[in-house]
Amino acid sequence: MKKKLFTLALSSTVLLTGALAGCGGNNEETTPEASKPAAENSVKEPTKISLSTINYGAEAPANDNAIELEMEKRTNTKLDITYVPSNNYGDKFQVMLASGQIPDVLLTTWIYDAAVLNAIDSGAFWDLTPFLKDYPNIAKTYPKESIDNSKVDGKVYGLPRPRPLVGGAPFPMLRQDWLTKLGLEMPTTMDELYTVLKAFTEQDPDGNGKKDTYGFSSSVAEGWMDKLEFVEDVFNGYNGFYVNLPGEPTKVKDFEPATRDAILWLQKAYKEGVMAPDFAIMESTQVIDMMKQGKLGMMPSAMDSKVLGEILQTLSTIAPDAALEHVPTLVSPATGEKYAIKEGGFFGNYLISKKVPEEKVKKILEFFDYGATPEGMELANFGLKDVHFTETDGVKVVNEEFTKLAGKALSNIWTNVDPYSRIVPAPGYPTAYFERDKKVIAERIENGVYINNSGVSSETDTKVGPEIGKKIQDMKIKVIMGKEPIESWDKLVETMKKDANLNKILVEREASYKELFGAK
Numbered sequence: 001m002k003k004k005l006f007t008l009a010l011s012s013t014v015l016l017t018g019a020l021a022g023c024g025g026n027n028e029e030t031t032p033e034a035s036k037p038a039a040e041n042s043v044k045e046p047t048k049i050s051l052s053t054i055n056y057g058a059e060a061p062a063n064d065n066a067i068e069l070e071m072e073k074r075t076n077t078k079l080d081i082t083y084v085p086s087n088n089y090g091d092k093f094q095v096m097l098a099s100g101q102i103p104d105v106l107l108t109t110w111i112y113d114a115a116v117l118n119a120i121d122s123g124a125f126w127d128l129t130p131f132l133k134d135y136p137n138i139a140k141t142y143p144k145e146s147i148d149n150s151k152v153d154g155k156v157y158g159l160p161r162p163r164p165l166v167g168g169a170p171f172p173m174l175r176q177d178w179l180t181k182l183g184l185e186m187p188t189t190m191d192e193l194y195t196v197l198k199a200f201t202e203q204d205p206d207g208n209g210k211k212d213t214y215g216f217s218s219s220v221a222e223g224w225m226d227k228l229e230f231v232e233d234v235f236n237g238y239n240g241f242y243v244n245l246p247g248e249p250t251k252v253k254d255f256e257p258a259t260r261d262a263i264l265w266l267q268k269a270y271k272e273g274v275m276a277p278d279f280a281i282m283e284s285t286q287v288i289d290m291m292k293q294g295k296l297g298m299m300p301s302a303m304d305s306k307v308l309g310e311i312l313q314t315l316s317t318i319a320p321d322a323a324l325e326h327v328p329t330l331v332s333p334a335t336g337e338k339y340a341i342k343e344g345g346f347f348g349n350y351l352i353s354k355k356v357p358e359e360k361v362k363k364i365l366e367f368f369d370y371g372a373t374p375e376g377m378e379l380a381n382f383g384l385k386d387v388h389f390t391e392t393d394g395v396k397v398v399n400e401e402f403t404k405l406a407g408k409a410l411s412n413i414w415t416n417v418d419p420y421s422r423i424v425p426a427p428g429y430p431t432a433y434f435e436r437d438k439k440v441i442a443e444r445i446e447n448g449v450y451i452n453n454s455g456v457s458s459e460t461d462t463k464v465g466p467e468i469g470k471k472i473q474d475m476k477i478k479v480i481m482g483k484e485p486i487e488s489w490d491k492l493v494e495t496m497k498k499d500a501n502l503n504k505i506l507v508e509r510e511a512s513y514k515e516l517f518g519a520k
Contacts (some may be wrong), residue, residue, distance in 0.1 A: 036514040043073070046078040047363040050103035052096075053413055054348070058405045067383050067407055070413075075367045097124075102353045107412070111150055111158050112455025112516075116351075120157050125351040126361055128156045135365050135404035137372040141417045145346035149452050150384060154518055158349025166444035167303035169239070169341040170227040174298040176325035178205035183466045188338075189331045190234055194274070200297030201274045206319065215269065216298040217276035219284045223469035225476065227284065227300040228266070230341070230467070235262040237332035237449060239341050240459075242506070244453050244513040250506040254472055255493050258334040263489060266480045280477050294319055302328075302422065303437060311431030318379060325436075328443040342448030366428055371414030380414035383407050395425055395463055419445070455516050458508035464501045472496065479481075 060083035061068065082103065084092050089109065096102060097119060106125075118249050119125060132138060132147075138159070143491055146162040172193065179186065179196065182203055187193040197215025199205070205212055217229040224241065225232060232240040235258040243251040253259055269275040276282070276290065288307070290296045292314040301307065308324055315322045329338040350368070352361055370376045378396070382389040388402035398407070423429075423437045457463075475492050478484040496502055 008227050017461040019218070021421070044076055046072065046076050047360065048078045048080065049105060049364055049367060050082075051105040052082045052084060052103045053107045053198045053409070054086055054089065054109065055406075055409045055412070056086050057406050057409055061406045061409050065405045065407075067379060067388065067405065067410055070379055070384065071371075071376075072408070073378070075370050077363070077367055081413075083150060103356065104353055106351045106353065107161070107348055108158065108351060111152060111349045111351075114457075116252060117152065117455070120152055123354055125157050126354055126356070128159065128352065128361075128365070131361065131365055132156060135363075135369040135372075137369045137376075138365075141372040141377075143345045143417075143419075145342075145450070149344040149450070149454060150346045150349055152455070153516065158351045159365075160300075160346035161412065161415045162352070163266045163343065163345055163347045164419050164422055164441075165342055165345045165450075166340060166419075166441055166448050167422045168343050169230070170218075170302060171330035171340060172298050172327040172330075173301040173308070173324055174216075174327065175200070175205070175296075176323040177319070177321050178297050179325075181205055181207075181321075183355070186325070187327060187330070190231075190333060193327070193330065194265065194269065196275050197269065197298060198272065201272075205297060206294055211297065214276045214290075214296055215274040216300075217279050217282060217287050217289055217290060217296055219282050220280055220473075220477070223466055223473050225473070228279070228286075230300050231266055232259050232262040233341060234330045235259065235265070235333055236263050236341050237335035237337065237339050238451055239449075240453060242453070242509055243451055244456050244509060245451065246517075250509045250513070252506070253496060253498075254504075256334075258332075260332065260486070260489065260493075261333065263476055263479055264486060265481065271482060282483065291315070294322070303441070305423045305426040305429040305433070305437075308433070309426040311428075313428035316410070321324050326440050328440045329447050337444075338447040340448045342443040342444070342450035344450065344452070356499075364413050368414070372417065376414050377416045381411045381416040452517075453513070456509050457507045459504045460501055460508055465505065468496070468499070468502055470507075471487075 061081075063081075068081070071077075080103075093108070094115065096106075097115060102124065104217060110116070142160065142162050143165055145165055146160040150156075150158065150160045172187075174196070178184075178200055182199050182205055184196050184199060185192075187196050200213060200215045202211070204211070204213075220226045220228055229239065232253065236253055236256055237258075240252070241253055243253060245251070266275065270277070270279075276296070287296070287299050288311060291299050292312050294315060303326055312322060312324060319354060329340045331337065332339040352364055356364070371380060379387075382396045382398055383402045383405075385391065388405075388407060389396050389398045391397075402408075418424075419441060420434075420438055423434060423441070425431065425434070472492070475484065475489055479486055479489050
């Protein structure tokens with residue numbers, strides 16, 4: 001990568017995973033190890049690996065806890081793990097880089113942060129690309145997108161912590177029992193969705209003889225539409241404010257005709273009382289409360305079994321037959337194709353210090369390769385069976401012993417790669433929902449759209465982007481609420497297209513995109 005990339009990179013405001021200075025980096029060279037049976041490996045000297053990772057909990061696992069010892073036994077390693085509290089990551093990471101005391105393995109939550117990119121550019125970390133073909137479990141278990149979407153200049157500098165590809169972004173979740181009562185089908189287009197939401201508003205779906213329900217509501221934020229963003233995303237067929245594609249100039253989604261149509265869709269919903277009138281000042285928790293109270297027919301929601309279960313537990317006390325269901329996909333008016341938001345599939349990457357000898361790099365990758373097996377994922381995420389967890393009908397439940405040793409922190413090392421992790425059993429979440437929601441996930445994976453602009457940045461955007469976003473957002477809200485006509489939106493768009501700062505952002509982002517992804 002050329003040095004000029006980093007004059008365009010964002011300031012290091014994103015929290016990074018880091019390590020304490022002098023965190024016990026241990027780069028002793030050891031005898032190379034191939035994948036061998038545990039019995040044969042047991043007679044070899046264990047490979048010492050220093051590793052720094054994140055800890056979201058109040059307590060960190062003690063050294064040599066039972067789960068860690070088992071991880072070492074199965075991989076013939078001796079681990080020196082530093083758990084850095086999540087609220088100290090940024091500071092500790094900077095200290096670690098400045099001191100040069102880098103452990104063998106280091107987790108960063110955002111590989112595209114300027115500090116990480118500079119470290120990669122200066123040769124601080126291994127390019128893992130040529131090694132990965134020799135580690136079949138990583139290739140088999142990690143989604144290809146998790147690796148591809150976190151590359152830098154087309155190369156793999158960090159093993160990703162995989163995350164599900166779909167289900168984390170807000171998308172319509174509606175009252176399925178109201179659909180049934182009113183004789184309606186699951187909507188597949190924005191027009192059909194509007195018809196359903198209007199019926200939820202006007203046809204007394206709760207049967208109390210009062211007009212006291214709304215089709216939907218949501219929360220918005222300063223500078224963007226927050227959970228209502230799905231409307232613009234569906235209309236356009238992609239998400240994001242700025243969008244970079246190979247061979248094309250940077251696109252501003254808000255300047256597209258489809259965004260104008262999305263604003264009119266929301267304006268109509270507000271005018272006809274289909275959307276709750278206080279949407280512009282509501283908090284996310286208030287929207288959830290309205291759903292619990294049976295006042296809403298739909299809310300934009302992630303596929304989160306805990307949230308769904310929590311809503312249903314309360315809602316069922318006033319509506320025993322209440323049922324909630326996620327809309328799988330909606331056809332985009334702009335593309336004519338089914339659409340759902342697809343995500344990057346990673347949250348952070350493990351980097352290997354270039355101070356580590358090549359043979360030890362291979363042993364570290366063996367360590368992570370075992371962690372990508374079903375056995376490895378079970379161990380790090382649940383512990384030892386009948387010691388730290390029990391299993392009934394395929395459902396694993398950790399016990400107090402697992403909690404006592406702060407075992408959850410170990411799951412950040414060997415991630416449980418599961419496309420259905422967001423819909424695991426939770427209080428109030430009906431068992432029957434699981435198989436149904438798995439089909440929703442499958443449909444979203446098949447039809448979801450993800451445009452990889454990870455790390456694409458602009459120095460000017462860092463300075464003036466929030467101001468631009470607020471100006472655009474304020475006009476959207478005014479038009480939706482009828483305080484300004486749609487022509488005011490048109491005028492703003494034409495004005496913003498000529499804005500010097502905005503055009504500078506577009507030029508800088510395009511240059512950044514080309515540097516990161518080698519796009520011509």
